[in-house]
Amino acid sequence: xxxxxxxxxxxAVRLMIAATFSVAVMFIDVRFDALNGxxxxxxxxxxxxxxxxxxxxxxxxxxxxxxxxxxRLVERLESLALENERLRTEQLKxxxxxxxxxxxxxxxxxxxxxxxRLLQAQxxxxxxxxxxxxxxxxxxxxxxxxxxxxVLSADGLVGQVVMVYPHASDVLLMTDxxxxxxxxxxxxxxxxxxxxxxxxDQLELRNLPDTVDIVIGDLIETSGLGGRFQPxxxxxxxxxVIRSPGQPFVRVVAEPVAPLSRLSLLMVxxxxxxxx
Amino acid sequence: xxxxxxLIVTLLLIAIPFPSAMALVLPHFGVLFVVWWALMRNxxxxxxxxxxxxxxxxxxxxxxxxxxxxxxxxxAYLLTLLGPRVRQVNWLRQSVVVFLVLLLAAAASYWGRxxxxxxxxxxxxxxxxxxxxLAWAPMRLLFEWLAHLTGEPEVRTx
Numbered sequence: 001x002x003x004x005x006x007x008x009x010x011x012a013v014r015l016m017i018a019a020t021f022s023v024a025v026m027f028i029d030v031r032f033d034a035l036n037g038x039x040x041x042x043x044x045x046x047x048x049x050x051x052x053x054x055x056x057x058x059x060x061x062x063x064x065x066x067x068x069x070x071x072r073l074v075e076r077l078e079s080l081a082l083e084n085e086r087l088r089t090e091q092l093k094x095x096x097x098x099x100x101x102x103x104x105x106x107x108x109x110x111x112x113x114x115x116x117r118l119l120q121a122q123x124x125x126x127x128x129x130x131x132x133x134x135x136x137x138x139x140x141x142x143x144x145x146x147x148x149x150x151v152l153s154a155d156g157l158v159g160q161v162v163m164v165y166p167h168a169s170d171v172l173l174m175t176d177x178x179x180x181x182x183x184x185x186x187x188x189x190x191x192x193x194x195x196x197x198x199x200x201d202q203l204e205l206r207n208l209p210d211t212v213d214i215v216i217g218d219l220i221e222t223s224g225l226g227g228r229f230q231p232x233x234x235x236x237x238x239x240x241v242i243r244s245p246g247q248p249f250v251r252v253v254a255e256p257v258a259p260l261s262r263l264s265l266l267m268v269x270x271x272x273x274x275x276x
Numbered sequence: 277x278x279x280x281x282x283l284i285v286t287l288l289l290i291a292i293p294f295p296s297a298m299a300l301v302l303p304h305f306g307v308l309f310v311v312w313w314a315l316m317r318n319x320x321x322x323x324x325x326x327x328x329x330x331x332x333x334x335x336x337x338x339x340x341x342x343x344x345x346x347x348x349x350x351x352a353y354l355l356t357l358l359g360p361r362v363r364q365v366n367w368l369r370q371s372v373v374v375f376l377v378l379l380l381a382a383a384a385s386y387w388g389r390x391x392x393x394x395x396x397x398x399x400x401x402x403x404x405x406x407x408x409x410l411a412w413a414p415m416r417l418l419f420e421w422l423a424h425l426t427g428e429p430e431v432r433t434x
Contacts, residue, residue, distance in 0.1 A: 011353055014323055018349035021327070023391070025342030030392045035341050042335045046287065053291035125293035127338040130300045130404065131389060131396045134338040170338065177395040198395055200296060261296045 036163065043165050050136070054124060117271040118152070119143060123264055124168065131198055133176035135159075137266060140168045148228060150269045156234035156257035157181075157222060158266055169268075173260055174235070175200050183235050184223040188213045191223050192252075194235060200260045203236050205252035212250060214241055220254055230269075278428040279320070282309060282419055283329055290336045303411035304404060306333040307381065310348045311374055311412065312419040314355035315362055317428070326352055340392040347381050347388070354380065367413040375409035 029035045121137040139145050141164050151158045151171045159179065163170035174181055177198040183205070184191045190212055192205040208214065218238040224231030236254035243250050286309040294302060309329070313321045330344035337344070354377045355362070362373050382401035389396045424430070 011357065015349055015353040018323055018327065019346055022330075022342040022346035022349065023388075025345065026340045026388060026392055027342075029341040038331070038341065039335055042332055046291070046332055046336060049284065049287050050291045053288045054293055057293055125291065126296050126299075128290060128292075128294060128299055128302055129337040129339060130400055131394050132338040178393045198397075 039163060040165055043163070043168070043170075047165070047167060050124065117269070118267040119145065119270045121151075121169075121266045121268055123266060131177070133159075133173035133179075133196065133198070133200065133260075134162070135171045135173060135263075135266075137169050137171055137268070138167070139268060140165045142166050144270050145169045145268055150229050150233070152233065152267045152269060153258040153263055153265070155259070156236075157229065158258050158260065158263065160228065161268065171266070173200070175203060175256060175260060181229070181235065182223045182225040183220045184231075185214055185238075186219040186221050188218075190214060191225065192220075194220060194254065201255055203254045203256060205254065206249070208250050208252060210243060210248055210250050214238060214250070214252055216241060219257075278317075278423050278426040279313075279325060279329075281422050281426050282312070283332075285418070285422060287332055287336060290333070300400060300403060301407050302404075303408040303415070305411075305415070306330075306337070306344060307347065307351065307378065307408055308411060308415040309419075310351050311355060311377075312416060314352040315359050315370075316416070316419070317423070318352070318356045318359055320428075321352065323349070323352075339389075343385070343388045343392065347385050350384050351377060351381050367416070370416075371409045371412045374412045375405060378405035378408055381405070 025035070119139055121139040121143075124136045124138050126136075127134045137151075145161055145164050147161055147164055149161045151160060157174060159171045159173040159176075161169050162172040172179055173196070174194065175196040175198070177196050179196040181194045182191070183194045190208070192208055194203045194205055197204050203220075205214075205220070216238050220235045220238065222229040222231055222233040222235060234257045236256045238252055239255045240253035241250060242253070286305050289305040310326065313326075326348050327345050330348050331341065333344040334341045358373060358377070362370055365373075379402065382398070382405045386396055386398050386401055420430075
């Protein structure tokens with residue numbers, strides 16, 4: 001095998017070539033998505049390694065469940081039964097509302113919204129890179145997941161599928177600094193773009209005019225613009241409204257409704273067709 | 277053989293699901309893999325192997341393809357030049373040198389990430405470089421042990 005850097009001048013030339021090659025690859029990957037095939041093949045090859053790496057935590061989880069006392073299990077069962085009763089009552093109300101909504105849509109000649117088909121999935125791992133907010137879930141191509149489908153939790157929106165492998169998928173969380181989401185304030189219908197800032201507990205709404213009607217505690221939901229997400233999915237609560245004197249725009253900070261750092265179970269909305 | 281074994285162990289360490297709050301203080305195992313090869317076994321390393329090893333790292337970390345190739349090339353260049361002198365000093369001084377080199381790699385990483393649309397905080401990259409340098413001593417022992425297991429000849433160090 002040839003030595004890596006035998007002479008300083010040769011070394012510098014090799015470094016330059018390697019750096020140019022790397023930057024070119026980065027550019028092609030980010031701008032044209034032309035290397036997704038490579039990513040899929042490598043991720044599929046890494047699948048056994050990831051399963052093996054997750055084995056200790058899965059085993060500890062199983063042992064933890066097994067060690068939970070009988071009285072605590074009974075207590076949990078009772079609380080789940082109560083929750084189930086409540087949800088069944090809520091569902092009865094929802095059915096009435098759905099029928100009513102359907103009738104109103106028919107009268108207004110608005111197309112019926114496609115029924116949601118949610119696929120349950122579990123987070124296998126979050127990226128260990130602090131600047132990348134991606135999660136790998138245990139459902140992939142074989143389960144009907146495609147790129148672009150929204151991913152939800154019981155509380156609200158989590159993100160969207162960005163890569164699909166046979167047995168798994170990568171979900172880009174909405175807090176990733178490369179993610180942008182068309183949203184609206186539920187109370188006033190003011191539209192904006194929610195941008196990830198690289199923190200799991202924060203989103204930002206930028207470039208809103210200084211006179212905008214928005215207050216702390218307002219709920220932000222998807223606006224449906226862009227066609228990727230259905231309108232009305234809860235996204236975040238406004239936690240801070242920063243108005244700088246002399247500035248024409250206000251900066252709004254919001255906290256995601258879904259607790260992204262503690263998530264385990266997710267739902268992939270497989271009724272959406274997705275898209276790159 | 278040693279290269280493949282150390283690469284698989286590194287990927288296993290990267291793939292361990294740590295809590296998200298720990299991501300800021302986790303050492304970058306991929307970088308430590310390159311540091312060990314560039315410092316301890318640079319005569320066995322080639323640029324092609326380095327570029328190939330960077331691809332699974334990019335996939336495992338979810339970064340743009342090519343980012344780790346850039347970091348690895350810079351690290352290998354700097355550490356190969358410093359290698360003979362750094363190998364002779366104790367682990368503590370080695371960790372200091374590794375930290376300083378990782379700072380330069382952090383600058384390259386910052387540039388590369390900005391290029392790909394991310395908005396990283398440089399201070400966090402410095403913290404990660406510090407945590408990685410602190411993990412150098414135990415990781416060096418791990419890689420030496422793996423090299424011993426695979427029959428790789430030992431390199432004399434301090």
